[in-house]
Amino acid sequence: MPELPEVETVRRGLGVHLGGRRVVGVRGRPVQLRRPLDPEHLGQRVTGRRCLGIRRRGKYLLLDFEGGVLLGHLGMTGRFARCESGAPPAPHTHLVLELDDASELHFVDPRRFGFLTWLGEHGEATDPALAKLGLEPLGEDLVLALPELVRGRRAPIKALLLDQRLVAGIGNIYATEALWRAGIRPGRPGGRIARRRLEALAGAIRAVLAEAIEQGGTTLRDFARPDGGSGYFAIHLDAYGRQGEPCRRCESPLAHTVIAGRTTAWCRHCQR
DNA sequence: CCAGTATCCTGCAGGC
């Protein structure tokens, strides 16, 4: 569920709680996450170092420390929780960073699709996942770039939007929403969409991501509640999860198909 | 190179 806006919200929350703090200890047991997590090894690298700030790239979080970067991904169910020192960890807590203000940052991830990895001084430039990421939908001119990115491609436009090598940060929810807003059928081959309509799609992507980030900002106070509140939020959704319900433009019931292995709700009437 | 599918994992909803 965490897509670009949710990750951006987490980034801001981490900035408040972790930024400027020094790690004084690391706890956890080895566990197979998306990448293997070895808390003892990680502790040797990060203990004693101060967090200088947090960046985001696509759905990845880059926690800048003195002398290295801690790379994180939330997967489907990953979250960070700020806890008082010594507080009992929630189930599926895989890593605890003990901080110099008598607080702890817990990394919790029931489905283990996320990860935390120490990249070291120069790892950021060579990490294979980061290297493959496409452009930032909010940071560069997506309107100009999107038509070039999908030119000649026969895959469904929705599959292309989900491909992090083209555009980084879009997931199933915001791909579904942007296509509904732009009036484009999710299964339409990307290379067979008129330039003007792709430009409209790019605008819809930017708008829906920006609105979601704004929404997240208002719920930032909920960040990292140890009781399970994750800082995620439900923005106003027009299409995602609304199959069978009336389209908010034309009232006809939304259809439901699977594209790139993901459920997709869309309007047969006004998405062409 | 491109497109499509299987896989990892747990929690939860729905059916019977």
Place this chain on the structure above:
DNA sequence: TGCCTGCAGGATACTG
């Protein structure tokens, strides 16, 4: 009430 099945999906390995 309780068990079972299927679904949720981000990234990537794999197949054709």
